[in-house]
Amino acid sequence: MSADELWLVLAIAVLAAITVLARAFFMIPEREIPMPDWLRRGLKYAPLAALTAVIAPEILMTQGNLIGTLQDARLPAVLCATAYYFWRRGILGTIVVGMLVYLPLHVGLGW
Amino acid sequence: MSWLAVGAAVRHPSFRQGVNDMLGPAVGVGAWGLVTGVAMVKSGMSVPMALLMSLLVYAGSAQLAVIPLLAAGAPLWVVWLTAACVNLRFVIFSSMWRTYFQPLPLRQRLTIGYFSGDVIFVAFMKRFPEPRPGPGQVPYFWGAASVNWAAWQIPSIAGILLAHAIPLSWGLGFAGVLALLGILLSLLFDRATWLATGVAATAAIAAFALPLKLNILVAIAAAVAAGLMMEAVERRRRGVAPGHGDGAP
Numbered sequence: 001m002s003a004d005e006l007w008l009v010l011a012i013a014v015l016a017a018i019t020v021l022a023r024a025f026f027m028i029p030e031r032e033i034p035m036p037d038w039l040r041r042g043l044k045y046a047p048l049a050a051l052t053a054v055i056a057p058e059i060l061m062t063q064g065n066l067i068g069t070l071q072d073a074r075l076p077a078v079l080c081a082t083a084y085y086f087w088r089r090g091i092l093g094t095i096v097v098g099m100l101v102y103l104p105l106h107v108g109l110g111w
Numbered sequence: 112m113s114w115l116a117v118g119a120a121v122r123h124p125s126f127r128q129g130v131n132d133m134l135g136p137a138v139g140v141g142a143w144g145l146v147t148g149v150a151m152v153k154s155g156m157s158v159p160m161a162l163l164m165s166l167l168v169y170a171g172s173a174q175l176a177v178i179p180l181l182a183a184g185a186p187l188w189v190v191w192l193t194a195a196c197v198n199l200r201f202v203i204f205s206s207m208w209r210t211y212f213q214p215l216p217l218r219q220r221l222t223i224g225y226f227s228g229d230v231i232f233v234a235f236m237k238r239f240p241e242p243r244p245g246p247g248q249v250p251y252f253w254g255a256a257s258v259n260w261a262a263w264q265i266p267s268i269a270g271i272l273l274a275h276a277i278p279l280s281w282g283l284g285f286a287g288v289l290a291l292l293g294i295l296l297s298l299l300f301d302r303a304t305w306l307a308t309g310v311a312a313t314a315a316i317a318a319f320a321l322p323l324k325l326n327i328l329v330a331i332a333a334a335v336a337a338g339l340m341m342e343a344v345e346r347r348r349r350g351v352a353p354g355h356g357d358g359a360p
Contacts, residue, residue: 019169043207
């Protein structure tokens with residue numbers, strides 16, 4: 001194994017450890033962790049906030065800037081996907097409808 | 112866990128339920144896995160190393176964040192710090208996993224942590240909104256987690272092996288965004304959740320220039336504050352006019 005590969009294996013091994021440590025973090029200590037009640041209630045907004053924070057820039061930004069045009073395939077795709085979701089409440093259909101709008105506009109028209 | 116225990120978990124009806132709840136989102140997870148696999152190889156990583164990374168690290172957002180750093184030969188501490196920051200949302204999630212899984216032995220808790228992703232977390236919290244241990248939770252988790260694992264790893268490996276036949280310019284990763292969008296919409300049911308989402312979106316975009324994807328953390332903090340404030344306002348209004356609350360389910 002070359003030095004470059006060893007370097008990469010080391011990087012990957014620690015990255016895997018980071019995955020475990022981050023995702024299990026508060027499950028690791030055995031004794032009770034005191035947490036104020038307001039924080040416990042507030043944390044129920046954490047998952048939807050994390051999801052929003054991951055996708056909002058993917059939908060509304062291009063290379064670090066807010067998009068400045070309506071000719072962007074993502075906008076009609078997200079609108080149609082959202083409409084489908086509230087009509088039928090299915091995730092699979094939401095993905096399919098969104099991609100059916102997105103791919104022709106993006107690949108075909110270059111939006 | 113012994114093989115007997117695994118067999119019992121797989122036959123549990125909650126396992127099936129976990130599998131079913133993940134089948135829709137799995138398509139989006141798969142598209143994202145495919146794109147991540149392609150991105151690793153296109154960044155110049157060798158096929159064996161990309162396979163190793165996919166199978167061990169198993170963290171899409173962290174992998175996508177460190178791939179360019181590894182390709183540029185960035186110092187290892189920068190690579191690891193970046194991954195740790197991108198994973199900080201899971202640290203917050205783990206405080207909620209704890210309320211369900213703390214009675215289990217440490218080794219099982221670590222294993223559950225490793226296999227828990229965003230999508231599983233949301234599905235689990237919807238299925239078990241009461242924050243305490245209960246029957247069916249462990250089999251449900253493993254049903255959802257096994258679908259998520261396969262839905263990620265199979266396309267990721269396909270992407271690694273077929274990297275040069277798959278055009279990234281088509282924007283297939285957008286399917287992953289749509290999957291998360293559908294999951295997000297399923298969480299919005301009252302004024303407080305809509306407000307929290309609006310605040311999180313604004314904060315994530317406004318703070319986008321922060322390094323290490325710390326905008327995600329800023330968005331979580333802003334949304335938690337907004338949600339709590341909205342609850343306080345609603346409580347006060349209900350206190351003034353009992354029976355005229357907005358009736359959140």
